[in-house]
Amino acid sequence: MEMVKLESQKDYLSLKNSVDDSGFLTLDTKERVIATQLDLIIMSGLAFDLNRNRLGYGRGCQEWTNPPKTNNDIPESEYDRKLDLILSPNQNF
Structure with a gap:
């Protein structure tokens, strides 16, 4: 997973143009941000356990x-x- 710095909604919307045929981002020009500088990461998944x-x-x-x-x-x-926390409609883990 690569982190990128987004400073505006315009930056976010521009990501649509940077997706390869497999649906992954291909970013060469965006500034990378190291994980220690991130405040929050929201991620999807196929499944989670307790x-x-x-x-x-x-x-x-x-x-x-x-x-x-x-x-x-x-x-x-x-x-x-x-993960630090999993939020779901029925329960938080």
């Missing part, structure tokens, strides 16, 4: 070819990081 693990939309799209076998646990790897 341990704050997330099955997301990885660049390799592995989750499309290897979905979890149950609804209870999301597979983890050494590269995964637990």
